[in-house]
Amino acid sequence: xxxxxxxxxxxxxxxxxxxxxxxxxxxxxxxxxxxxxxxxxxxxxxxxxxxxxxxxxxxxxxxxxxxxxxxxxxxxxxxxxxxxxxxxxxxxxxxxxxxxxxxxxxxxxxxxxxxxxxxxxxxxxxxxxxxxxxxxxxxxxxxxxxxxxxxxxxxxxxxxxxxxxxxxxxxxxxxxxxxxxxxxxxxxxxxxxxxxxxxxxxxxxxxxxxxxxxxxxxxxxxxxxxxxxxxxxxxxxxxxxxx
Amino acid sequence: xxxxxxxxxxxxxxxxxxxxxxxxxxxxxxxxxxxxxxxxxxxxxxxxxxxxxxxxxxxxxxxxxxxxxxxxxxxxxxxxxxxxxxxxxxxxxxxxxxxxxxxxxxxxxxxxxxxxxxxxxxxxxxxxxxxxxxxxxxxxxxxxxxxxxxxxxxxxxxxxxxxxxxxxxxxxxxxxxxxxxxxxxxxxxxxxxxxxxxxxxxxxxxxxxxxxxxxxxxxxxxxxxxxxxxxxxxxxxxxxxxx
DNA sequence: CGATCGCTTGAGCTATCTCAACCGGCGTGG
DNA sequence: CCACGCCGGTTGAGATAGCTCAAGCGATCG
Numbered sequence: 001x002x003x004x005x006x007x008x009x010x011x012x013x014x015x016x017x018x019x020x021x022x023x024x025x026x027x028x029x030x031x032x033x034x035x036x037x038x039x040x041x042x043x044x045x046x047x048x049x050x051x052x053x054x055x056x057x058x059x060x061x062x063x064x065x066x067x068x069x070x071x072x073x074x075x076x077x078x079x080x081x082x083x084x085x086x087x088x089x090x091x092x093x094x095x096x097x098x099x100x101x102x103x104x105x106x107x108x109x110x111x112x113x114x115x116x117x118x119x120x121x122x123x124x125x126x127x128x129x130x131x132x133x134x135x136x137x138x139x140x141x142x143x144x145x146x147x148x149x150x151x152x153x154x155x156x157x158x159x160x161x162x163x164x165x166x167x168x169x170x171x172x173x174x175x176x177x178x179x180x181x182x183x184x185x186x187x188x189x190x191x192x193x194x195x196x197x198x199x200x201x202x203x204x205x206x207x208x209x210x211x212x213x214x215x216x217x218x219x220x221x222x223x224x225x226x227x228x229x230x231x232x233x234x235x236x237x238x239x240x241x242x243x
Numbered sequence: 244x245x246x247x248x249x250x251x252x253x254x255x256x257x258x259x260x261x262x263x264x265x266x267x268x269x270x271x272x273x274x275x276x277x278x279x280x281x282x283x284x285x286x287x288x289x290x291x292x293x294x295x296x297x298x299x300x301x302x303x304x305x306x307x308x309x310x311x312x313x314x315x316x317x318x319x320x321x322x323x324x325x326x327x328x329x330x331x332x333x334x335x336x337x338x339x340x341x342x343x344x345x346x347x348x349x350x351x352x353x354x355x356x357x358x359x360x361x362x363x364x365x366x367x368x369x370x371x372x373x374x375x376x377x378x379x380x381x382x383x384x385x386x387x388x389x390x391x392x393x394x395x396x397x398x399x400x401x402x403x404x405x406x407x408x409x410x411x412x413x414x415x416x417x418x419x420x421x422x423x424x425x426x427x428x429x430x431x432x433x434x435x436x437x438x439x440x441x442x443x444x445x446x447x448x449x450x451x452x453x454x455x456x457x458x459x460x461x462x463x464x465x466x467x468x469x470x471x472x473x474x475x476x477x478x479x480x481x482x483x484x485x486x
Numbered sequence: 487c488g489a490t491c492g493c494t495t496g497a498g499c500t501a502t503c504t505c506a507a508c509c510g511g512c513g514t515g516g
Numbered sequence: 517c518c519a520c521g522c523c524g525g526t527t528g529a530g531a532t533a534g535c536t537c538a539a540g541c542g543a544t545c546g
Contacts, residue, residue: 065384065387067387067391067473068473069391069473071391073383073386073387073390073391075383075386086372086376086379087376087377087379087383096383114369115365115369118361118365118366118368118369118372119365122358122361122362122365122368123361125361125365125368125369125372126357126358126361126368128372129329129361129368129371129372129375132372132375132376132379133329133330133375135379136329136330136375136378136379136382137330139379139383139386140308140316140318140330140339140382141308142386143316143318143382143385143386143389144308144310144316146386146389146390146434147316147389147431147432147433147434148310148312148314148316148434150533150534151533151534182491182492182493183492183493184492188390191390191391192534192535193534193535193536194492194493195494195495195534195535195536195537196533196534196535198493198494198495199494199495199534201493202494202495213493230310230311230312393501393502394501394502425523425524425525426524426525427524435502435503436502436503436504437524437525438502438503438504438505438526438527439501439502439503441525441526441527442502442526442527444525445526445527456525
């Protein structure tokens with residue numbers, strides 16, 4: 001139980017130093033429970049019926065909005081360690097949900113205790129803000145992707161990004177990692193049609209750059225992929241603290 | 244001086260109640276100065292050379308990223324009351340700047356004192372996180388716009404959004420408000436070419452929905468605009484607190 | 487065995503892009 | 517005071533990336 005909580009992003013500062021016993025104890029008290037959901041299940045995050053905050057502990061999912069037209073915009077892919085629900089508190093008009101793609105285990109926090117966290121643990125509160133700022137930065141990057149990149153470029157970038165995230169949490173094995181989503185999910189994230197995603201995937205495969213089949217992503221030629229994605233080949237990951 | 248600071252978004256809670264003298268005094272101490280920039284000037288927000296946080300007090304600008312290709316993605320339009328710079332702290336690889344479109348006055352905070360804010364004023368820290376969460380929500384919405392909407396829909400939505408923001412800070416006069424940007428700026432925000440933006444503006448004009456000329460935006464038919472933008476005609480603005 | 491789901495592929499169609507030209511206003515320098 | 521250059525806006529023409537519609541295929545499941 002405690003070990004699970006060690007994955008909590010609220011210890012971002014602890015990337016460099018383990019949590020003290022007191023800190024672990026506090027996280028335990030902030031935590032109100034664990035939630036196991038089956039693959040395919042949907043967590044509604046509308047503010048009204050979900051005053052919870054979550055940390056993903058196991059499994060993968062995706063966070064999305066449902067538009068009035070019924071279409072879906074995937075905001076991001078949820079991997080272990082991700083913190084979910086902060087932004088849900090400020091929205092009301094737009095559907096905002098999390099779908100568990102695989103079975104997932106989530107750590108549940110009570111939003112009402114958030115204030116106590118700010119009062120009693122400014123360092124954790126600080127981390128929380130840092131998380132929100134990182135998230136905002138990543139969304140800004142996504143915006144630039146949708147605004148300016150072609151289909152194949154978007155997919156290449158998504159693959160490099162997802163792979164790097166996977167590597168950061170130990171999901172990769174060599175050039176390979178699990179990526180249990182559907183092509184439709186990627187399409188909804190990148191603002192493309194499934195058909196087009198499919199055709200671009202084929203092209204990436206034929207170019208020997210990357211393969212995504214049977215729920216596994218393999219980067220055969222990361223450098224080429226980075227070139228397509230207009231990314232530095234060896235950029236540093238996003239782990240720098242706010243101050 | 245003090246009156247200026249009353250515009251600071253760190254008093255979001257004070258939307259409902261004025262700041263106390265003690266609070267004003269604290270904001271004064273957190274504040275390190277004011278910055279006046281001329282229209283056309285650019286504030287570089289790279290983490291390395293800008294450890295500052297800003298609040299826009301007067302004038303308008305835009306926050307954008309510069310991509311490797313040299314293109315520009317406008318992240319948002321900066322209006323009085325906006326808080327800038329939180330997300331700049333976590334990025335390193337991508338250019339991230341603020342351009343003053345008109346002359347602007349900014350309130351400058353020292354990032355190093357942010358920690359003191361969290362330690363000594365958990366309520367303000369809380370507001371800060373709320374701001375970040377709102378920002379994140381808005382970016383998510385922008386993402387959905389770029390991902391799923393046509394040119395004319397994007398523009399209609401941008402107009403309604405900008406107008407509502409303008410109304411919230413008292414910039415509107417009837418159906419009219421100042422909007423001193425170039426068509427290129429809107430194009431870069433919406434992921435369209437200037438040429439296309441121009442043609443869609445013409446169409447909106449001919450439809451009698453909205454006019455944007457000589458730096459002023461006029462919504463002739465807000466309802467029609469909302470329909471095009473796939474927005475509820477009378478949605479409530481985003482002022483709900485986090486808890 | 488049939489139904490469903492996700493993936494794949496083909497065939498038009500069109501929204502949007504790029505290229506290019508032109509126009510008016512404004513600031514600058516001679 | 518005029519001439520020029522520049523910037524932002526406007527419009528047209530042709531090219532194309534990506535969309536929609538549609539069909540087929542294999543795997544999985546009840």
